[in-house]
Structure formats: structure tokens, C-alpha cells
């Protein structure tokens with residue numbers, strides 16, 4: 531496995547792969563690789579000939595007071611996992627390599643970023659889109675893999691790629707969960723044992739919401755109230771950032787659930803801000 535820290539280095543590896551007629555894939559990550567990333571890397575391994583995993587804790591997507599400094603960094607374990615999973619090259623640049631000069635250009639995807647996490651984390655998606663655009667330009671993959679846990683991120687990335695005519699397809703892989711349903715996340719490491727016991731309430735609330743929607747198709751507001759009630763009872767230390775029911779493509783809030791929807795939530799539990807979502811088809815299976 532090649533490990534490259536410079537843009538020139540990874541470009542030259544990818545150029546060699548292209549010369550050999552290989553298709554190229556990218557799994558962008560911020561490291562601290564867990565089972566969710568492993569699933570993305572495994573999908574990437576199956577989906578292209580030359581697989582690049584990028585590991586970069588991107589400072590521009592963290593707001594003031596967020597956990598940029600504290601974000602878990604496990605470089606040795608990450609490289610070992612990439613190697614084990616058959617990655618061809620890891621691109622692990624420094625912040626100076628990625629942002630050599632003070633950037634004057636930002637990629638902003640309008641509307642889709644005004645809601646859900648975007649509304650609570652101003653500037654977050656500008657940071658994400660800009661770094662993803664840079665990574666796509668550096669690696670020039672045919673396909674890039676994202677996780678459904680970051681649902682808004684995957685929708686925004688798809689839209690950016692469409693709007694900017696970037697020649698890459700975005701693949702989205704299902705959320706990987708612990709046995710008790712908690713979505714796997716690097717930030718789960720912040721949970722105390724007591725908070726960890728409460729954390730499965732997020733997915734349990736979403737599952738109940740999904741069941742209710744499939745059965746009764748009630749107004750969205752009723753489902754949101756039920757999710758909030760469940761969280762209050764089962765995760766009393768949790769502070770709900772949002773519970774929203776949105777259109778899967780536009781991310782606009784919906785009033786009715788007799789159509790495809792995504793139920794999404796973010797909850798602060800101690801130092802961890804946890805997000806999760808479920809997508810529910812329309813009554814006739816429409817997506």
C-alpha cells in the first residue's frame with residue numbers, strides 16, 4: 531500500500547494506475563476509522579481497480595468551539611486497517627499541504643445546507659464541500675463512497691458534483707450500527723458509560739417513527755413529537771438539536787408522510803453530538 535502525504539505524490543500514483551487502464555475510487559475520511567469506514571472501504575475495494583482512502587481532519591468544517599482539536603486521531607491503526615482492507619493508496623496530507631495559501635475560494639451549495647445540521651453548524655458544509663471538491667480534483671476518482679449516516683452530506687455532495695459537472699459518481703453505503711442499534715461514529719468515543727447506555731435511544735426512536743409512518747402515515751408533526759417524547763424518556767441526558775422529517779432529495783421539511791421521507795435527528799449527549807436518520811419509502815414503495 532502506498533502512503534502519500536503530498537498532492538503531487540498521490541497524483542502521480544493515480545496517474546500510474548490510469549496508465550495501467552485501472553478505474554480509480556476514493557473513500558474520503560477524517561481517520562479514526564471504524565466499522566462504518568471499513569464498510570465504505572470494502573465497497574470501494576469491490577467497486578474500482580485502484581482504491582484511494584484519504585485521511586484528513588479538515589479544519590475548515592469545524593466551527594469555533596467545536597471538537598477540531600479533540601477529534602480522535604489514530605494514524606497507525608488507520609493505516610493498518612486500510613492495508614488489511616486492501617486499499618491501494620492512502621492520501622494523508624497535512625493541513626498546510628491542503629491549504630497552502632489562505633483560501634479565497636469556497637464551495638457553497640445553497641438551500642440544501644440551510645437545514646438539518648447545516649442550520650446548526652454554520653459554515654460546516656462550506657468546509658465539507660470545499661475539501662471534498664479539492665479531494666475529488668486531486669484524486670480524480672470515477673466513484674467516491676459516502677455513508678448514509680451523514681445523509682445531508684451525501685445529498686449535498688451529489689448536488690455539488692451535479693452542479694459543477696464533476697466527472698465522478700457518488701455512491702452511498704448503508705449506516706453501520708452497533709448491536710444495540712447505535713450508529714457507529716468516531717464521536718461515540720466521547721460518551722461516558724452512562725451516556726453510552728442512553729445512546730441507542732436515537733435509533734430506537736427512529737425505528738418507532740419508521741414503523742408508525744409505514745403503518746399510519748400520520749402528519750409529520752405527530753411523528754416528531756413522538757420521537758422527542760421517546761428521547762426525553764430514554765435518553766434523559768440528551769439535548770435534542772433537531773428532529774426533522776424531510777424530503778429525501780430537497781431536504782425541505784414535509785407536513786405529511788404519505789410519500790418518501792427521511793426522519794433525521796441530532797442529539798447532544800455529553801460531549802458527543804450524535805446524528806442518525808432513517809429513510810422511509812412512500813406507500814407504494816416509491817423512493
Ligand code: PAF
Pocket residue numbers: 558559560586588591658661662680683
Ligand atoms: O464525513 C467525513 O468524514 C468528512 O465530512 C469528509 C467527507 C471526509 C470531508 O472532510
